[in-house]
Amino acid sequence: MELERQVEELRSLLGEAAVLTGAEDLSRYTRPYRGVPGPTPAVVRPADVDQVRAVVGWARRHRVRLLPQGANSGLAGASTPPPAGAHPAPVVVSLERLDREPMVDPVDRTAEVAAGTRLSRLNTAALPHGLVLPIDLGADPSLGGMVATNTGGARMLRHGDMRRHVLGVRAVTADADCTVVDERTTLRKHNVGPSLTQWFIGTSGAFGIVTDVVVDLGRLPAARACAWMIPRDAVAALETILLLERSYGRWLEAFEVLSAEALEAAVREVGDRGPFGSRPSPWLSALVEFSGGEESEEVLVGALDDLTSRSLISDAVVVPPVRAWAYRHAVTDGLQRSGTVLGFDVSVPRSHLPPFRDRVREAVASVAPQAIVADFGHWGDGGIHCNVVLPAGVTVEAPIRVALDEAVIGTACAEFGGSFSAEHGVGPRNAGWWTSTTGIGTRSLVAGLKQVFDPLGVLGHPGLPYRWEPGSS
Numbered sequence: 001m002e003l004e005r006q007v008e009e010l011r012s013l014l015g016e017a018a019v020l021t022g023a024e025d026l027s028r029y030t031r032p033y034r035g036v037p038g039p040t041p042a043v044v045r046p047a048d049v050d051q052v053r054a055v056v057g058w059a060r061r062h063r064v065r066l067l068p069q070g071a072n073s074g075l076a077g078a079s080t081p082p083p084a085g086a087h088p089a090p091v092v093v094s095l096e097r098l099d100r101e102p103m104v105d106p107v108d109r110t111a112e113v114a115a116g117t118r119l120s121r122l123n124t125a126a127l128p129h130g131l132v133l134p135i136d137l138g139a140d141p142s143l144g145g146m147v148a149t150n151t152g153g154a155r156m157l158r159h160g161d162m163r164r165h166v167l168g169v170r171a172v173t174a175d176a177d178c179t180v181v182d183e184r185t186t187l188r189k190h191n192v193g194p195s196l197t198q199w200f201i202g203t204s205g206a207f208g209i210v211t212d213v214v215v216d217l218g219r220l221p222a223a224r225a226c227a228w229m230i231p232r233d234a235v236a237a238l239e240t241i242l243l244l245e246r247s248y249g250r251w252l253e254a255f256e257v258l259s260a261e262a263l264e265a266a267v268r269e270v271g272d273r274g275p276f277g278s279r280p281s282p283w284l285s286a287l288v289e290f291s292g293g294e295e296s297e298e299v300l301v302g303a304l305d306d307l308t309s310r311s312l313i314s315d316a317v318v319v320p321p322v323r324a325w326a327y328r329h330a331v332t333d334g335l336q337r338s339g340t341v342l343g344f345d346v347s348v349p350r351s352h353l354p355p356f357r358d359r360v361r362e363a364v365a366s367v368a369p370q371a372i373v374a375d376f377g378h379w380g381d382g383g384i385h386c387n388v389v390l391p392a393g394v395t396v397e398a399p400i401r402v403a404l405d406e407a408v409i410g411t412a413c414a415e416f417g418g419s420f421s422a423e424h425g426v427g428p429r430n431a432g433w434w435t436s437t438t439g440i441g442t443r444s445l446v447a448g449l450k451q452v453f454d455p456l457g458v459l460g461h462p463g464l465p466y467r468w469e470p471g472s473s
């Protein structure tokens with residue numbers, strides 16, 4: 001009854017259309033990409049920064065937790081409510097109505113974008129100016145979600161992650177004043193002390209709801225050229241990256257490596273014979289992209305000859321860029337349809353990728369012999385998605401899940417000096433690893449800052465780890 005009254009209050013604040021409560025309306029916002037949907041009493045869709053502030057004020061008054069959501073493509077489990085019973089159900093704050101034509105400034109090479117606007121809309125607006133936000137991935141996220149997760153993507157090797165492109169944000173915090181932090185700027189040189197903007201990047205909405213983002217744009221290259229290649233082995237794949245960087249550095253845009261299991265899933269998803277035609281999927285394959293002037297393809301063909309003559313690769317095919325990337329971008333969805341997927345987004349220093357890969361396969365096989373490790377990822381920057389695929393319909397019991405986490409994440413962090421989250425950010429799926437791999441001093445300072453930005457703990461997924469729990473050590 002009380003909850004109903006509270007939701008009515010939200011309606012009176014924002015208008016009828018802004019608050020959804022019908023089961024069918026809610027399902028789109030409560031279903032994660034992977035995993036079990038969780039309940040929410042309502043989805044609220046503010047249309048501007050004042051409405052976001054009103055929602056945060058409402059949440060503080062009633063001690064209701066708010067779960068910000070952009071395009072709901074996140075893979076750390078932090079954009080949808082937790083399963084029933086785990087925590088009190090949060091209200092989802094969908095930022096989808098914060099969506100307007102991006103303000104592209106071709107002279108400053110920047111864009112100011114509302115948080116709910118999708119990456120594709122920004123890039124459509126930037127295209128006539130020969131500009132692009134060069135973060136490339138198989139989903140179409142919102143700009144606010146990209147800030148909150150610090151998206152990496154396949155071109156990170158050359159262009160960096162979202163943090164490198166964010167010039168400033170506007171965000172609403174949950175302190176007593178519901179402060180609007182407004183650090184929107186198109187300045188690149190702005191060395192004026194603490195930047196609160198950094199507190200909203202890669203922090204999963206736990207410190208504030210981002211409403212606007214100003215980004216630095218890159219120039220669209222005149223041409224791109226792609227090839228799929230078969231490295232001699234994993235060490236040769238690494239040597240290939242080094243040679244390309246050394247001799248063709250200004251052309252190299254991306255270098256992605258796929259296991260046979262990942263490529264096969266992608267080819268099934270695309271529905272043709274794959275980049276290598278009728279030949280069986282190689283044990284390891286790589287996608288390379290060069291970009292620059294019109295001669296990009298010519299330079300790429302020369303590089304492939306170079307790699308072949310050094311026996312680093314056994315075969316290569318030049319594939320038109322759209323088709324070449326279609327396979328890479330189909331891996332995640334393709335695996336999703338292949339069985340029960342446990343996603344692991346880890347990174348290690350790239351020099352360790354070949355032995356890391358072998359170790360993970362051994363460790364996973366000892367826990368779940370029926371599991372397939374379909375690893376793929378951004379080898380150029382050390383990122384590797386070690387996705388474990390089990391037969392469809394298999395329920396992964398908690399002890400097996402813990403042992404698989406240890407086999408992949410534990411191996412990455414403890415044996416290879418890696419990270420439990422390469423690019424998908426922190427969420428309930430990996431929150432425990434944040435706690436166990438972060439020093440007590442840092443955790444205590446983060447908890448203090450959480451107290452400043454959100455003293456009542458109403459912001460972000462309830463499974464996030466940043467609050468100081470009694471008895472923490």
Ligand SMILES: Cc1cc2nc3c(=O)[nH]c(=O)nc-3n(C[C@H](O)[C@H](O)[C@H](O)COP(=O)(O)OP(=O)(O)OC[C@H]3O[C@@H](n4cnc5c(N)ncnc54)[C@H](O)[C@@H]3O)c2cc1C
Nearest residue numbers: 070071072073074078079141142144145148152153205210
């Ligand atoms: C097929 C596929 C491929 C992918 N490939 C990549 C890849 O290559 N690289 C990569 O980095 N990621 C990848 N992802 C993951 C995902 O697309 C990114 O994490 C993306 O940035 C999430 O944006 P979103 O708008 O979907 O955010 P959501 O999923 O809606 O939310 C993600 C997190 O951000 C918070 N949040 C969302 N909006 C806001 C806001 N306005 N203010 C505050 N907090 C907010 C949420 O609470 C949640 O914690 C992929 C996902 C899929 C499905």
